[in-house]
Structure formats: structure tokens, C-alpha cells
Amino acid sequence: MCLGVPAKVIEIRENSTALVDVNGNQTEINIRLTPEVQLDQYVLVHAGFAMEIIDESIARETMQYLEEIMQYE
Amino acid sequence: MNEISQYQQKLLQAIQKVSKSITLMEVCGTHTMAIAKSGIRELLPENITLLSGPGCPVCVTSQGDIDAIIEMVQIKDIILVTFGDMIRVPGTNSSLQEERSKGADIRIAYSPLDALRIARKNPHKEVVFLGIGFETTAPAIAITVEQASAEQLRNFSVFSLHKVVPPALEHIFSDQEIRVDGLICPGHVSMIIGTGPYDILTEKYKKPCVVTGFETIDILEGIYMLIKQISQGEAKTETQYRRLVKREGNLIARQAIDQVFELVDAKWRGLGLIEQSGLALHHAYAEMDARLKFNIAEKAEIPIKGCVCGEVLTGKIIPTACKLFGKACTPLNPVGPCMVSQEGSCAAYYRYTPWKGSNK
Ligand code: SF4
Numbered sequence: 001m002c003l004g005v006p007a008k009v010i011e012i013r014e015n016s017t018a019l020v021d022v023n024g025n026q027t028e029i030n031i032r033l034t035p036e037v038q039l040d041q042y043v044l045v046h047a048g049f050a051m052e053i054i055d056e057s058i059a060r061e062t063m064q065y066l067e068e069i070m071q072y073e
Numbered sequence: 074m075n076e077i078s079q080y081q082q083k084l085l086q087a088i089q090k091v092s093k094s095i096t097l098m099e100v101c102g103t104h105t106m107a108i109a110k111s112g113i114r115e116l117l118p119e120n121i122t123l124l125s126g127p128g129c130p131v132c133v134t135s136q137g138d139i140d141a142i143i144e145m146v147q148i149k150d151i152i153l154v155t156f157g158d159m160i161r162v163p164g165t166n167s168s169l170q171e172e173r174s175k176g177a178d179i180r181i182a183y184s185p186l187d188a189l190r191i192a193r194k195n196p197h198k199e200v201v202f203l204g205i206g207f208e209t210t211a212p213a214i215a216i217t218v219e220q221a222s223a224e225q226l227r228n229f230s231v232f233s234l235h236k237v238v239p240p241a242l243e244h245i246f247s248d249q250e251i252r253v254d255g256l257i258c259p260g261h262v263s264m265i266i267g268t269g270p271y272d273i274l275t276e277k278y279k280k281p282c283v284v285t286g287f288e289t290i291d292i293l294e295g296i297y298m299l300i301k302q303i304s305q306g307e308a309k310t311e312t313q314y315r316r317l318v319k320r321e322g323n324l325i326a327r328q329a330i331d332q333v334f335e336l337v338d339a340k341w342r343g344l345g346l347i348e349q350s351g352l353a354l355h356h357a358y359a360e361m362d363a364r365l366k367f368n369i370a371e372k373a374e375i376p377i378k379g380c381v382c383g384e385v386l387t388g389k390i391i392p393t394a395c396k397l398f399g400k401a402c403t404p405l406n407p408v409g410p411c412m413v414s415q416e417g418s419c420a421a422y423y424r425y426t427p428w429k430g431s432n433k
Contacts, residue, residue: 001103046261049212
């Protein structure tokens with residue numbers, strides 16, 4: 001029920017809405033909860049709302065522990 | 074093998090090196106599904122147990138609340154708008170699906186904003202949105218209520234079954250019968266509430282909490298982080314899902330929840346009454362509270378015969394231990410909500426877990 005899908009913002013529209021692309025499908029969502037969102041950013045969409053902006057500088061698969069694990073070996 | 078699956082392999086190997094017996098719990102239906110689907114449970118060594126907790130909003134809804142909604146849809150001129158998961162949940166004598174086949178106007182929506190559209194189009198009907206879900210969903214309902222209030226949409230109301238997660242986690246940690254060494258915390262709830270609430274729990278119960286994402290690699294990383302803390306005798310809050318979850322959460326969403334809702338005591342299936350764990354509409358929005366508007370009284374809890382969903386929801390037993398599992402109770406013919414909801418533990422086990430057909 002808390003499922004969210006990542007979507008790319010392709011147009012910011014009036015009344016706190018934006019057009020987003022989800023795997024090639026375009027849909028309009030509400031951006032009242034992420035007012036600072038900008039074009040081309042990714043957001044997490046749930047129940048028709050952008051719930052949060054996804055920080056792409058943190059890679060999707062972070063591999064933050066790779067080095068640490070290697071050290072044990 | 075690509076980089077990611079190599080890393081996945083490395084994580085798994087690191088997890089397998091730990092010999093201590095450790096029990097972890099996830100408390101998010103989306104994790105329940107992701108774990109079952111990816112087969113992570115089967116990949117882990119025997120000393121590491123993954124339990125599912127009260128993470129499916131439909132499953133934790135009390136029987137009395139389900140019966141109350143079923144009573145409400147029988148009132149003339151009501152259109153009930155709901156997320157799809159609720160429709161097949163069995164009440165004591167009926168379900169929303171059954172009421173619909175008898176003529177009740179029940180519509181499935183993806184967003185609460187759809188209910189506003191329906192209300193505008195049907196000024197002579199009463200449109201009720203069935204608000205269900207945790208902190209991930211609550212802000213969407215809050216914005217919808219604010220919008221309805223701004224538009225003075227008088228034929229719109231909300232039946233709120235919303236619940237908040239931290240008090241349920243506290244219940245899990247403090248129950249002596251539930252053995253949990255650490256929590257895989259819900260990624261999307263945490264994106265709203267931040268990580269502060271977990272700090273209070275880790276401090277008080279000395280058990281680690283790791284906010285985790287939903288890809289296989291996220292979950293393995295989350296498990297690794299928990300196991301590492303447990304092996305080193307640590308108990309703190311960490312965030313694996315850093316690309317989305319900030320320490321403070323989403324402040325605008327938190328504010329919207331605070332403005333529209335107030336905390337009330339709420340009944341959870343399996344966990345009982347938990348203080349300050351439910352979200353009811355704030356008195357400023359009382360005219361949009363469907364329970365008050367249609368005078369729906371609280372209903373008694375009538376247990377479903379043979380269903381041990383309550384024990385499943387607290388990790389006391391696993392779904393296959395239920396005598397009805399896979400026999401009288403299947404996703405096609407569900408007896409309890411944990412088999413109805415896609416993200417219920419029973420449904421996840423039935424669909425994805427190799428199961429030998431014996432209820433051990
Ligand atoms: S298998 Fe069915 S009857 Fe048994 S606990 Fe799960 S939902 Fe209830």
C-alpha cells in the first residue's frame with residue numbers, strides 16, 4: 001500500500017501539478033508536497049502525489065559496503 | 074556477472090559468515106512482497122530469520138472497522154471511493170464486494186483526488202473516501218481534505234482508518250513474546266516521518282533500526298547493516314535508503330498531516346488497542362468526518378473463525394503454520410485479510426514461497 005514509483009518530471013504545470021513520465025507512460029501528478037521540484041528531476045509518486053524528490057547523486061545501487069566487505073576477505 | 078549481482082553475492086557471503094542466531098522483522102507490506110518475490114528468505118542461512126510484522130494497512134484494520142464501513146455503504150446515496158485492496162476484505166457478514174453486487178456504489182481509485190472529482194460530478198450524492206494507510210498515504214489525504222475545504226465541497230467526507238507506524242513498532246519491541254533483534258524499517262513511511270522516531274526506539278530498547286529501500290540489493294544491504302550492528306553490540310538508527318529518506322523526512326507532508334489529522338487511540342488487528350496510533354480528522358474538519366456525518370457507531374470485534382492473522386501480523390507464527398493456509402484459505406478464496414491483500418504475509422507466502430503443501 002505504501003508502494004511508490006519513481007517518475008521523471010517532464011513539465012511543471014499550474015495549480016501545483018506536473019506532468020511526469022513513468023516507464024514511458026505520461027501522467028499528471030500533484031506536487032504540493034515537493035514544491036521545489038524542477039524539470040528533469042525524479043520524484044517518488046504515491047497515490048497521485050510526488051512524495052519526495054529522489055537524490056540521484058546517491059546512485060541507485062550505492063554499493064556502500066563493497067570495500068568494507070572486501071577487507072574481511 | 075555484472076557489478077550489481079557481484080555486490081549482491083558479496084553481501085550475501087558477508088551475511089552468511091555470521092553464526093549468531095538473529096531474528097529480523099520488516100514492518101512494511103512492500104518489503105513483505107519484495108522479500109517473498111526475490112527469494113531472499115530462502116537465500117539466507119538458517120540462523121537468520123526474517124519475520125513480517127504489522128506492515129500491511131489493510132491487514133491491520135480491525136474487524137470492527139471493516140464492519141462499520143460495510144454498514145455505512147448501505148446508507149442510500151453514498152458513493153464510497155477506496156483503494157482497490159479493501160474491496161475483498163471479509164467483514165463479519167459481508168464484504169464491500171458483496172455490497173457492491175447488491176447495488177452499493179463503490180468505486181476504486183488510485184488517488185484520493187479522484188474522489189474530489191467524483192464529488193464535484195455528483196452534487197446530490199455523498200462521496201466518502203476510505204482513508205487507509207500509514208504515513209506514506211496520509212499526506213495525500215490531508216492535501217485532498219484541505220482542497221475540499223477550500224472548495225467548500227460539502228458532499229465530500231473521509232472515513233479515516235489511518236494509522237501511524239512508530240507506536241506499533243514500540244508494541245513489537247515491548248512484547249516479551251515477540252523475539253526481534255532488529256527492524257528493517259519502512260522506506261516510504263520514513264521518507265515522510267524521517268528517522269527521528271526510530272532514535273527514540275533504538276535508545277529505549279537497545280535494538281537497531283535500519284531504514285531500507287525495496288530493490289533486492291537494498292534489502293540485502295539493510296540486512297547486512299543490521300547484522301553488523303547486532304554482531305558489534307550496537308543499536309542505532311541507520312538509513313540504507315539514502316537516495317530518498319532525509320533525517321527530518323518531508324516537512325511539508327508532516328505539516329499537512331498535523332494540520333488535518335489528530336492522533337487518537339486505534340485498534341489494530343493482532344496488536345489490539347494502541348494509544349495515539351490512529352489518525353482521525355482534526356475537529357476543525359469535523360464536518361468532513363464520515364463517522365460523525367453518518368453517525369457510524371463503533372462495532373464489536375468479532376474474530377474470524379480459524380484465522381490467525383493476528384499472530385501472523387506480530388510474527389508469532391508464520392503463515393504456513395495456519396491450519397487454513399492453502400486449504401480453506403487461498404488468494405482466490407481468502408478467509409482473512411492477510412490472504413486478501415497483495416502485500417499480506419499469507420498472500421506473499423502463498424504466491425512466492427516454496428511450500429510443500431504441509432501445514433507444519
Ligand atoms: S492463511 Fe488465511 S486464515 Fe490463515 S492466518 Fe492467513 S489469512 Fe487467516
